[in-house]
Amino acid sequence: MASTRIAHWLLGTTRHERREGLVFLLFITPWIVGFLVFTLGPMMASFILSFTRYDITTPPVFIGVSNYTRAFSGPLSKLFWHSLRVTIVYSCTSIPLRLIFGFMLAMLLNSNIPAVSLWRTFFYLPSVLSGVAVAVLWMLVFEPYDGVINRLLALVGIEGPMWIYSKEWALPSLIIMSLWGVGGAMIIYLSALQGIPTALYEAATIDGAGAWVRFWSITVPLMTPIIFFNLVMGVIGSLQSFTSAYVMTGGGPQNATLFYSLQLYNAAFRDFRMGWASMLAWILFIIILCLTALIFKTSSAWVYYESEVRK
């Protein structure tokens, strides 16, 4: 019987195994309870609410798949698709840039330069700061008339754009800003770089490989697991971007930075349309899940694990 098999699997057949199994369950129970109460439970509630009209003042009213159909084809579906497009453009641009910049920084900080520890700290610190503080700081940096960037550009005779006040430059501004937190990924790359056996580089050097070949043939392949990890985390994080748009632009100008999460927030906490917001949340969840699954599926083609034996 299945239940017997599960019990055997969990608790073992011998007394010792059963005791170990019970100890395992005892230690994992707090996490399970927390997961059920604070994660799975709210997820299920949100899923059910996505099929209702719920405005907090009245009990939820079941409306079937109406929320989903209106999102894709209702009078305001244009806005739904627009916010999705803005988020995807942001993610597709910021993720590669963060991966590349993080990797390059790690390469630089893996070399023997004076005060390297200080530099590593210097580049890592921005990723520690909180989202709102960073957003306010960057509002000053992007200030068209008194901001740091435009003042520096003016020194070389360039008239800077209006940045977050311009429909064309608002989203690129937020993408540039996203590179601020690249220090977190850099540290992970750095630790992986320092784990690459130097013998490989020595052997390659002896065989006549130049720096570029060593980089592409040794460094990059051995770094692919880290790149894979950062890619997955980047996709999950960037598709949920919210703080920068909320604090700096409010979704404007002219909805140029109307991120999907911001639209979700407005639906839930400005308009109190919890059913609609729950639907948006589940669509986002499905998108992120599919993309993550796709990355995992394709990883076998480009991610190399040192201990892996390829057939």
Place this chain on the structure above:
Amino acid sequence: MSFSKLGRRDLLRAFMLTAAGAGLMACAPKVVKETVVVEKEKIVKETVEVEKVVKEAVEVEKEVTRVVEKVVGEEEAPRAPVTITDMPSQVRGSHLPIYKLLVESFQGRNPHIKVEMQFVPDSRAKWPALLAAGTPPDLNTVHDAGREGITPADTWWLNLGPFVDQEDYDLTDFHRPNLDLCYNPFNQNLEALPFQCFVGWLAYHKGIFDAEGVETPPPDWDDTSWTPEKLRETAIFLTRDKNGRRPTESGFDPENIEQYGMTAAGTAFPTLWGWCFGGEGLMLDREDRRNVQIDSEEYIEGLQFYQNLIFKDHCKVRPLQRDELLTGTGKGGSFRTPFHTTRIAMARSTTFHLEAFKALGFEWGIAPMPRHPVTGRRFVRLAANGGAIAKDSAHPEEAWEWLSFLASPEIAEIRVVDMWQACPARKSLGPYFVERMSEVVPAEHLEVVSRAPEFSNPYYWVPGGEWQEVWSAAQQAFLANEKSAREICTESAPIIQAAWDEYYKQYGM
């Protein structure tokens, strides 16, 4: 008489005296007795009567005592202590000691009611979560009362009508536009009491007017000569580029304007211009909340008038240039506006700017916003605060006592000026408000401030939803001169109308 010579007469005399005495003695008890009896009877009778009276008096006293106890007992019998919670919004640090004093004063008069103030950064975000959890605060300050927390199906707020009727609460002291906002548009229940309001007027730089030789706007709400067209002409005349040229003069450089005819305190409010010209804006029509009428010719005309001020007449600061004019971190402080730069001749202003105007360093005045010659409407928006009780409050009576205390004239005096730098919602506070405003406003302009609430126009309830993003984006394109008024109105109207229809359909309307 001597006993030695006691004669018969003496003896007879003695005998007669003795007999008389004996006779008297024999009669006296009877008389006394009778008298006593009579007296006694009388006394007893009287006693009985007195006792009867006393008894009646006692009964009456008992009855009185019973009645008094009944009456007094209902009012003054020790009531179980009750704690009510109040979550005001937009609280500043300077408000905290004032709230403390208000609570102490109230609790001194109502010892059985404990008021617990809950100060949170954003009560509007926290309130719905508490409401959904079934534990909302008893009282909340609602901004633009009559718009928050209301849907066609339900409301967050308690109907205050029964309390008003029970106490014969005088609502006539409130300015009508303020009070109108406190009524639920779907069931016409009174759901809030007004606290204070913010209204607008035109502030002007007297120095610029004098230097240009232009008459200042009339400080009189009853004056009909100050129209939108007159405002426009004045603003154009007062605008100069860096070379001193006006927009009407050849060679005028709109990219290098040194002195602007006018600006707004914010970048919004084009919808008010459309309404001023006779259109029914999205939020300004009290009667019809079903039909989006922004594509009417009057509304489009008003909006286009506004856009022309910026991009055709070049007499009004562009939204992006407004940021250029403002300096300093946080845009120059909470209440700094382009008017502070001395480069603006006229600016829309409100009460909480006036304190900052003290430090302006130039002579300024205020005047009513212009009046449309045909519609009679003025571009004066009313933003009002009010107090409302949660529908599911566990202590509605006590919450009402706290609310009516906060809305009372005595407390409103403190709240209006000291806390919010706002206009009073009560007409009776007009003289007090004028007296306080005389500390910052020149005497000849006090009437502009005191009468502003009468001429103000609130934004009414509209459905929520994503249509706001559509209209916001359209307005931004309009303010960037990328689209005309006609384009944004005709494009947005059907989308917003469809969204509204869908919203009402969900509620079976």
